[in-house]
Amino acid sequence: MDLGFLRPLYESDGPVASVHLDTSRDTTDADKKIELRWRHLREELKALGTDEATLDVLEEAIGEGNSRAYGDHGQAVYASEGRLLGEYTLTSPPGQDRASFLPIPDALPLTIDRGRRLPYVLVALDRVKAKVYAYGGHPSEGPVLESENIGENMQNIDGATRIFPGQRGDAGGRRADTGTAQDIWRENAAGVAELVRKAVAKVGAQAIIVGGDDEAIAYLRDNLGPRQLTIPIKVVAGGRGGIDAEERLQESAEECLRELVQREQEQTIDDYHRKLAHDQAVRGTTPTLPMLSEGRVDTLLLGSDREDEPHLWGSTTSPILVDTSPRGLDDPNSAFQAPASALMLRSAVLSDARFSELLEEGEPSGDSGATLRFPK
Incomplete structure (x- = not known):
């Protein structure tokens, strides 16, 4: 999957508020349910330090989002410093409502959702x-x-x-x-x-x-x-x-x-396993990180199971760099921590890599890997 649609989410130098919300219209009191869900997430974001201008922009986008007009869907909204970076309808409601306020967007739920549908x-x-x-x-x-x-x-x-x-x-x-x-x-x-x-x-x-x-x-x-x-x-x-x-x-x-x-998805996974056998792919987070940092990843594969997801280190000055330690970055003073998927996805987007959901026997995985643009 081409990740170009995510680029606008990385156009802010400030921290980004990311919201993934169930906005289903399956009951007569759907508006009230959505309002309560959003109110809970707003308080959570406020506690994380989100500024009022950004909270207001998110609230306006959620209130006017197209996904509120029909069916069982969700909504993904991203904002920074009082500016809306993107608002998207999700094919399915998220497994749970979630919000984050990080130096970068938390875009994996949206990316996974997009990969499960074709034009x-x-x-x-x-x-x-x-x-x-x-x-x-x-x-x-x-x-x-x-x-x-x-x-x-x-x-x-x-x-x-x-x-x-x-x-x-x-x-x-x-x-x-x-x-x-x-x-x-x-x-x-x-x-x-x-x-x-x-x-x-x-x-x-x-x-x-x-x-x-x-x-x-x-x-x-x-x-x-x-x-x-x-x-x-x-x-x-x-x-x-x-x-x-x-x-x-x-x-x-x-x-x-x-x-x-x-x-x-099955064809992508089969191709990934074939390339693993010929040193044209890597498996696991640690081997994938240097490939991302060097711009050598052709397709990044991430699973949607984030229950035990680690935090990694990223750089504000060199956005494709990601490592397990700030010492692995170009400038440790510009280093920050964020969930592994958020950092790896940012690196993939900004190095023009592609993306695919990683599955294990057809089920969600918590693993990661990558196919490479040229062999190791």
Whole structure:
């Protein structure tokens, strides 16, 4: 996963307040619950030394956050010196509400959440009509883009060119309008394909999920071949044909997304283990730190289990440096302590490394590791 979206969180020289909050709208008293959760975290942040201006900015962002408008979601908010650095909707509510006030943002919960979702395009179609939806790599109230294609149908063909019951077709007995119909379906699919390409470009989609008429899907595949788009096209249940079909399509798409994310994570872990065997990767926090400090990490792998997470040392003057001791930094006088994940993630972001969640047999891990840009 590209970590570029996190860069704005590191644009402050002052300490950063990080909030991860359950903002689900699953009950009629959701507003009150969110208010109480935030009040508790505000008091916690105040006790940690957070200034009032920063607390007020956080409160405004939480009060107006998009995640408060629908469903079971969470919110991640970051602020420093009275300035909002970033506000994000989380796909799932955090396991527990948490807040920190540190020299750097505590961004691992947001990063893990982003890695569990992919930007994608969803298509519902039959041989005449299609709807195309583009969804970003983070939850939202609706699609980032929605478009519709209404193609031609056989009713639009001049009746004089059609063969009706009781009439003969061509010499082979084939109905004369068959070729015409197929040409129309192909032309309709070409129009849908153009909308799909635009939707893919809009959100940087990593998958196209399609439901609907089998023949229409086949025509669409022809128009989105490898020379057009290289991302996978997945066919799922549901499609056009009323509310039930559309709801089934949405449910099928969510299940398909989970499978795609799981497969991508498994491929990343397999690649990591292969590279470990050839000195192209390191396992564990201590071996990973010098690789981060030297800018040699290609992909940083961190687990989401932070129960026994250690604190490490970072530098205010050289942000990619991270060590188990201040003596390992360029200037011990600029050293500070922070949770290991926060420091390692900052180093990865500012050295343009990628990220993946580290899992053990499909379950959250407390370990860390990295694949390298070149062998040890």
